Amino acid sequence: MLVVEKMNTFYGDAHVLFDVSLEIREGEVVALLGRNGAGKTTTIRSIMGLTPPRTGRVIFKGENIATLPPYVIANRGVGFVPDNRRIFPTLTVRQNLELARKQGDGGKNGWTLEGIYEHFPALKEIEDRKGEVLSGGEQQMLTIARTLMGNPDLVLLDEPTEGLAPIMVMEVMKIIKELKEKGETILLVEQNSTLALGISQRAYILENGHVVYSGPAEDLIRNDEVKQKYLGI
Amino acid sequence: MTEFLSFLMNGVVLGLIFAVVALGFTLILGVMQVINFTHGILFALGAYFAFSMQKHVGFWLALILAPLLVGVVGWLLERLVIHRTYGGNPLFGLLLTFGLAMALEEVIRMVWGKAGYSVAAPRFAAGSLDLGFMIYSKYRLLLAALAILIILLVWLFLEKTPYGAIIKAGASDAEMVMALGKNLPRMRTFVFAIGSVLAGVAGVIAAPIWSVRPTIGTAILMPAFVIVVLGGIGSFWGSVLAGLIVGVSTSVSVMFWAQISDIIPYVIMTAVLLFRPRGLMGEKSVLEV
Numbered sequence: 003m004l005v006v007e008k009m010n011t012f013y014g015d016a017h018v019l020f021d022v023s024l025e026i027r028e029g030e031v032v033a034l035l036g037r038n039g040a041g042k043t044t045t046i047r048s049i050m051g052l053t054p055p056r057t058g059r060v061i062f063k064g065e066n067i068a069t070l071p072p073y074v075i076a077n078r079g080v081g082f083v084p085d086n087r088r089i090f091p092t093l094t095v096r097q098n099l100e101l102a103r104k105q106g107d108g109g110k111n112g113w114t115l116e117g118i119y120e121h122f123p124a125l126k127e128i129e130d131r132k133g134e135v136l137s138g139g140e141q142q143m144l145t146i147a148r149t150l151m152g153n154p155d156l157v158l159l160d161e162p163t164e165g166l167a168p169i170m171v172m173e174v175m176k177i178i179k180e181l182k183e184k185g186e187t188i189l190l191v192e193q194n195s196t197l198a199l200g201i202s203q204r205a206y207i208l209e210n211g212h213v214v215y216s217g218p219a220e221d222l223i224r225n226d227e228v229k230q231k232y233l234g235i
Numbered sequence: 236m237t238e239f240l241s242f243l244m245n246g247v248v249l250g251l252i253f254a255v256v257a258l259g260f261t262l263i264l265g266v267m268q269v270i271n272f273t274h275g276i277l278f279a280l281g282a283y284f285a286f287s288m289q290k291h292v293g294f295w296l297a298l299i300l301a302p303l304l305v306g307v308v309g310w311l312l313e314r315l316v317i318h319r320t321y322g323g324n325p326l327f328g329l330l331l332t333f334g335l336a337m338a339l340e341e342v343i344r345m346v347w348g349k350a351g352y353s354v355a356a357p358r359f360a361a362g363s364l365d366l367g368f369m370i371y372s373k374y375r376l377l378l379a380a381l382a383i384l385i386i387l388l389v390w391l392f393l394e395k396t397p398y399g400a401i402i403k404a405g406a407s408d409a410e411m412v413m414a415l416g417k418n419l420p421r422m423r424t425f426v427f428a429i430g431s432v433l434a435g436v437a438g439v440i441a442a443p444i445w446s447v448r449p450t451i452g453t454a455i456l457m458p459a460f461v462i463v464v465l466g467g468i469g470s471f472w473g474s475v476l477a478g479l480i481v482g483v484s485t486s487v488s489v490m491f492w493a494q495i496s497d498i499i500p501y502v503i504m505t506a507v508l509l510f511r512p513r514g515l516m517g518e519k520s521v522l523e524v
Contacts, residue, residue, distance in 0.1 A: 050414055076416035088411045090404040097400045102415045152416055 003028045003156055003187050004049070009058035009068075011041075011048045018044050019055070019211045026156065031178075031188045033198040033219060035233060036208035042191045043085055045208065046158045049189075050082045051075045063155070077104060081154025085161040085191070087145040091134035095125055095144055098133055102151040113150045121180075122147050139170035146177060157181070160191045175201065195233050199223050207232045240369045242490045243483060248375045250482020251382035252441045256455055257462040257474040258389055259433030265406040265469040266426045267321055269328035273312060275456030276339040277431045281305045281438025282447045283347055286354050294357035298381075302435035309431025313424050321423065336452065343449045351448035378440050385436060386475060393471065402426055406469060458485075461500045465507055467517020476515060 004026045011019040019041050026032045034042050047053040049060055051072040060068040067075050076082065090098050099115060119126040122143055128136070136144065142162060149157060162178065163171040171194075179201050181188065192198035199205060199219045207215035207222075209232050215222070222228060229235050256278055263271045284301035292300065312335060320328035355361075356374035364373045393399035405412045405422055413419040438451075445451060462481050466473030481500045488496040495502075507515060 052410060052414060071420075072410075072413045073416050073418050076414055082414040084411065084414070088408050090407055090411070092403050092407060093400055098404075100397060101400050101404055101412075101417075104416050148415070 005061040007059045009055040011055045031182045031202045033202035033205040034191045035195045040208040041211040079155035081149040081157045083149045083159045087141040089133035089141045096129040102148045104152045118147045157188045246483035246486030250479035254475045254478030255437040256459045259430035260459045261463045263430040272332040272336045275452035276336045277434035278438040278455045279452035281435030282442040285439040301439045302432045305435025306428045306432040310428040313427035351446040353446050354442040356443040465504045467514030470516040473516030
């Protein structure tokens with residue numbers, strides 16, 4: 003589904019990602035782990051075209067999307083769930099969702115507003131509320147649901163549990179697990195490696211902008227040396 | 236008393252024109268973060284286009300066509316040059332539009348000359364109407380009704396249509412709108428054109444009560460700027476309210492002390508900003524703790 007080949011990304015003159023390569027197959031949940039500042043969010047922003055890579059290729063469904071503007075990449079089927087949620091504050095929950103609807107083939111699960119409300123009944127109850135008054139947990143649910151409204155073939159999920167109360171963390175993990183069972187393809191960036199590895203098939207570890215480890219999630223769970231060295235656990 | 240009422244009404248009419256101009260200005264500022272100094276000249280173009288057209292097509296058709304033509308001018312300006320300044324230093328957009336405004340004012344002088352023109356009110360709205368409590372100009376009443384209609388239409392568009400939702404979303408987080416698959420450059424061009432149409436339509440309806448001359452663009456720009464800051468940047472009703480405050484205070488102060496009417500908007504703006512840096516109805520400002 004997605005193959006990233008030797009991607010190099012800069013912020014101005016600062017070289018942030020060095021020859022990052024990774025691959026996500028259809029239906030897979032892949033974890034992207036690493037310490038703060040390792041380049042996880044930048045990797046997602048580069049794939050999305052928000053911080054385009056200077057060199058390297060991003061092959062999505064067989065085509066290089068590395069040089070396309072973000073809205074074209076989104077319309078090709080890449081969904082982006084940002085780390086700080088970024089709900090539109092002046093729009094209602096329903097407007098936030100409807101805005102993200104896209105024309106097109108409808109994607110794998112054919113999400114509609116009704117489907118979203120069925121899956122996230124809590125959002126239905128607050129559909130007329132403005133984004134600015136939602137709690138952190140509600141915002142997190144909405145930001146995931148909003149991206150699903152665009153029926154992406156691949157979901158880039160950036161730190162979905164960041165800053166949430168423990169009970170909401172479990173709720174969000176449950177949602178991701180359900181999406182996995184529905185066959186969504188997900189690249190999951192997480193600070194909480196234990197949680198992420200629990201639901202992923204494979205994992206990559208970034209350190210200072212380099213991919214330093216890749217392998218099945220089960221192997222990494224048992225590899226205390228690597229976890230200790232790169233993740234600090 | 237009657238005299239006061241007529242100054243008050245004139246102030247409301249002026250305020251409604253200001254509000255229409257300011258809404259276009261704040262829309263462009265909110266979505267593109269560009270302080271658009273061409274906004275005044277787009278207002279002037281609306282007045283001139285209407286002046287040239289009305290003789291041939293009449294009042295109503297000119298009311299539709301002239302603003303659309305101004306929208307095309309705005310669209311061209313945005314597509315050719317202004318879009319290049321987005322996301323850069325805000326000073327670039329400000330300087331560029333400032334230069335464009337001066338150049339366009341010269342173009343107006345070349346095409347229509349330096350002298351002012353007076354535009355007659357349409358015949359059906361000439362004369363006055365007895366309102367019971369006062370006698371008032373029919374055209375100014377028509378103008379007020381049109382301005383209110385335009386303000387309501389813009390509000391309905393922003394609040395009740397999907398495209399309005401995208402524009403509001405773009406004003407708070409343009410990058411996220413793009414990441415959700417919306418063609419941001421196209422949306423920005425559209426917003427600039429809509430803002431231009433608003434400036435143009437205000438120019439058309441204001442033409443019969445002002446004399447149309449090359450400097451009216453500059454004359455309307457400063458109040459518009461004051462209104463947007465006073466009302467709170469990005470606030471729809473803030474702009475309308477501030478427009479009315481500036482219009483009424485300018486007009487009524489003429490009655491008591493004509494010399495201060497030009498500076499009264501600035502005095503009010505200063506006083507409000509001292510206590511409320513975000514403006515009357517703006518979002519919490521970065522200047523506040």
